[in-house]
Amino acid sequence: MSEYLFEMRNIVKEFSGVRALNGVSLAVRPGECVGLCGENGAGKSTLMKVLSGVYPYGSFEGEILWEGQPLKAYSVRDSEKAGIVIIHQELMLVPQLSVAENIFLGNEITKPGGRMDYDAMYRQADALLARLKLKGVNVAAPVMNYGGGYQQLFEIAKALAKNARLLILDEPSSSLTSSEIDVLLSIIEDLKREGVACVYISHKLEEVAKVCDTVTVIRDGEHVATKPMAELNTDGIIAMMVGREIKNLYPRSEHAIGEVIFEARHVTCWDITNTSRKRVDDVSFELRKGEILGVAGLVGAGRTELVSAIFGAYAGKSTAELFMDGKPIKVKTPEQAIRAGLSLVPEDRKRQGIVPMLGVGDNITLATLQHYSHGGHIDKNAELATVDREIKRLRVKTASPALAIAGLSGGNQQKAVLTKMLLPAPKVLILDEPTRGVDVGSKYDIYQLMFELAAKGVSIIMVSSELSEVLGVSDRVLVIGEGHLRGDFVNKDLTQERVLAAAIDAKPQAA
């Protein structure tokens, strides 16, 4: 018997000539949690897709042993039979199906005779969500009624419903708030005690430091190092990842803040299915020229609904009075919003941000095609020049601008979407979880870009679940709780505790 639950040896994986993995090895013991770290595009997700049969046996080189025996998974089903369960970086839920149906998809509970046992599935789905301390979810309602944070927790519940012996979590916490992450980490601790092994991929290195026993770093498809967490701290992981030290993640630069440029009054959004319920209730705020406004709150507080309503992209009913430069603007669709000078980088990149099968370049210029079209012809050279410049500016890692964007790593897709929404040169740029799934080095690049834009007079609204990020970049912070404005703070001597207190407490607070 091997001391390892699984061993991956010298894995090589190529995509049409591009080597994503170049001889990576990884071995994990039962009950061990290994943190898999590396920059965007390093090959983390690819390595785990190899292990879990997404890339079937035969489509890569190298060897995988499961309890000392060769593992040949031709599909995800095969690897699940062995006890490998993966939570993918990109959400895989079916929006139209109910929460419970998604949790038990492919793993349905049936009655004798084969009919679905909805009662049992609802009961168990409720129990799983209770374990995740998630309240107020109707498990019979379609998944699309719930925002990104909820959906991430549904994915986790779905994984817990299967009896995993190895649980792979690929960026499981990118849209969770700190209290939800704590719940997740404590569940992982429980699983470890039961002998379940975990591979934990996250760009949030504090989580890695908390829950992982060992850390493996890969860079450009090669193994850099594997070390016990006891010998490391987060700075040590960063140094191994990027090969350079990042001293201050928030390169805050002083920028002038001008007059009020944008105003939203009485923004109200109604729930899509339960139309008597308000998801956002009469929220008003002002935004000044060159100001960076952070929007904080717990998952489900209504932050994404608020910004999508302002951008004309909220799926349900919403009302708002909006003003740009003191003049009322009418925004019923994203096109109108862009014309009025607004731009939004959405939270749900996969569903709203990208057209997966189009090239990276085509995705980048999608919102500004009219810039390159003259009398019915598209000036391809001008378009390509812009694409090249933007790819360099944000260091989007892609083999070519023509590569389908679906082939980019998660963090690089995010950078491409950011670029796309910057090209219309907005007066007000709205970023919903802009650094979700983005590595430390690229986070730094994105913050620097935000400060540059602010210095040029662009106003920015940034929704973020990472409080350290909100406090690190914002000039002012709005706190939303249960659809209400719970606080409007100048970011001076502001603490995470104060913001959290406002998010939880029903009493409105002011700075």
Ligand SMILES: Nc1ncnc2c1ncn2[C@@H]1O[C@H](COP(=O)(O)OP(=O)(O)OP(=O)(O)O)[C@@H](O)[C@H]1O
């Ligand atoms: N289906 C694909 N087609 C072409 N190239 C791909 C495909 N999937 C991944 N790649 C390439 O393989 C490399 C590794 O990607 P991978 O998604 O594994 O990175 P990652 O470490 O998970 O990054 P991130 O932190 O951004 O999620 C990248 O250069 C990526 O562009």
Ligand SMILES: [Mg+2]
């Ligand atoms: Mg990845």
